[in-house]
Amino acid sequence: xxxxxxxxxxxxxxxxxxxxxxxxxxxxxxxxxxxxxxxxxxxxxxxxxxxxxxxxxxxxxxxxxxxxxxxxxxxxxxxxxxxxxxx
Numbered sequence: 001x002x003x004x005x006x007x008x009x010x011x012x013x014x015x016x017x018x019x020x021x022x023x024x025x026x027x028x029x030x031x032x033x034x035x036x037x038x039x040x041x042x043x044x045x046x047x048x049x050x051x052x053x054x055x056x057x058x059x060x061x062x063x064x065x066x067x068x069x070x071x072x073x074x075x076x077x078x079x080x081x082x083x084x085x086x087x
Contacts, residue, residue: 018046029056 015023022045030036035058041050 012044015043015046015048017048018043020045022046023048 010021011024012021013023013025014021020043023041023043026040026042028038028040030038030053035056036053037056039052039054042048
């Protein structure tokens with residue numbers, strides 16, 4: 001049996017049923033294109049479980065283009081330079 005202990009940083013949160021800090025939450029992206037994820041909560045003390053599907057925020061098209069432009073410009077390809085072949 002898991003018993004919740006009050007700590008500042010923990011992988012557990014407080015269970016809405018038994019109030020122990022033994023609730024573990026798992027998030028799984030279902031469909032990236034539609035922006036949905038499944039959230040599963042399970043209490044390791046009292047057995048409480050809940051699963052829900054939520055919509056997650058999507059990046060706007062302009063954000064995607066800005067990232068793509070920035071990644072191309074910082075990737076760096078060189079033209080010229082290097083050894084000239086004359087020794």
